[in-house]
Amino acid sequence: MIEALRVLKVCRKTAIAARRVALQLIQNTIVSAPDELRESLRTMTRMQLIRTLAAWRPDLTDYRNLTSAYRITFKSLARRYIELHDEIADLDVMIAGLVDELAPGLIARNSIGYESAAQLLLTAGDNSERLKSEASFAALCGVSPVPASSGKVTRHRLNRGGDRAANSALHIIAIGRLRTDPRTKAYMAKRVSEGHSKLEAIRCLKRYIAREVFYLIQQRNREIGSTQIAA
Secondary structure (H helix, E strand, C coil): CHHHHHHHHHHHHHHHHHHHHHHHHHHHHHHHCCHHHHHHHCCCCHHHHHHHHHHCCCCHHHCCCHHHHHHHHHHHHHHHHHHHHHHHHHHHHHHHHHHHHHCHHHHHCCCCCHHHHHHHHHHHHHCHHHCCCHHHHHHHCCCCCEECCECCECCEECCCCCCHHHHHHHHHHHHHHHHHCHHHHHHHHHHHHCCCCHHHHHHHHHHHHHHHHHHHHHHHHHHHHHHHHHC
């Protein structure tokens, strides 16, 4: 299931990139479109624009006419955007189903969404032979403390190594908790009052989240293993 999760996430990532390109092409084409088209399109919101263009019915035989060519192009790009949008939604459902089965405990925790949970599961699954402890998982995610002391000053700096996608997932979770969790807000205030910078406090917070995630994943792996043995 980890490998299934991987290929679905890769497919989703490329679909998102292609959708972004389609939208950029639409916006860039509007700039150079004839006045009669440009003025009516430039004030629309994104989804209004997409739905309007997709609903157009240009004369495909009149492609030699400049305005008709623009209409055909706009319709094609808008339909491409909608198809990719629907594809991404379908992939999201599949990814969520796998995450729910692989690690329901992750999703139950505050500010851990399906995208972050999926990435952390992939990082752990790719390196199962390296995960001897929660400290090894933290190092793998690039959130382990790196000593940067000087003289009598004892401090640590941000770790720029590790899996940056997993690090990003932990960062998203940390920011979400800073906005919604009173205990996390209190922890941040305490760290800052002790003289730590906000970045240092977030680094410490990500380290704690990595520990929490590691034990949840390990617990679920044991449950899956025991179920397979019983079967």
